[in-house]
Amino acid sequence: MPEVKLAAETRTEFGKGAARRIRRASKVPGVLYGHGADPVHVTLPGHELLLALRTSNVLIALDLDGKSELAIPKAVQRDPLKGFLEHVDLLLVKRGEKVSVEIPVHTEGELAPGGYLLEHVLDALPVEAEATHIPESVTVSIAGLAAGDSILAKDIKLPGGVALGVEDDAVVIQVLAAQAEEAAPESEDGEETAEV
Missing domain, CATH: 2.40.240.10 (Ribosomal Protein L25; Chain P)
Structure with missing residues (x-):
């Protein structure tokens, strides 16, 4: 950097x-x-x-x-x-000193077809790195992930000399099934009623 x-x-x-x-x-x-x-x-x-x-x-x-x-x-x-x-x-x-910082997490790739939602549980990943070699960000592939899949902190490849500052099993990104919208209640004559 x-x-x-x-x-x-x-x-x-x-x-x-x-x-x-x-x-x-x-x-x-x-x-x-x-x-x-x-x-x-x-x-x-x-x-x-x-x-x-x-x-x-x-x-x-x-x-x-x-x-x-x-x-x-x-x-x-x-x-x-x-x-x-x-x-x-x-x-x-100081040069050579380790510091605790948070680095942004970016994603690349496309989710599996099916209208899934991507949730960033952690927008930034806590890490320990040498002060003069702090990575600007980490990029994670979400290609092909579907509902129920998640990426844990231990799954993220970090540059040499950089260590995780969270538990290995901390969820960073997870994929959720899209919620279907509830239909508006219909009146007796078959028309949808508008909520006030």
Whole structure:
């Protein structure tokens, strides 16, 4: 996974007013924590951070006050209506260190004919991986699956050095039979009655 370089600034102002001023300047307030160190409050460039967060579990190389730090996003708060970034929590990591993250699960292929429904029990798969080698996602084949079939966590092929963070028998994807819609009750003259 490529690293995204971002310049960060330490911030000393806190509270809603300070956060609003930071966002008006097209920046995002954040907190950098991990490795037993005290949390560091930072300001990050808004547009560059937004682009970086399009990749799940992106590895961010921060230039913070002349020091270089590696971090991954742990929590991202967005405005519920406009979608812009409001705050981000970053976890400090080191090369070679194992981290627990969730990676998206994608499917490929077609279900068996018959109008089945595909349910993602887990949209993201918890795994343990080296911080600099976190897979962007995993792809699972659903070709030919029918009602009652399921894919368990142990059935998913993971890249080398990546271990499951859930039980082997955890259901990730299952196939359900489509439910037939109930017919509307008919009146005595044979016409369907509309529900009020």
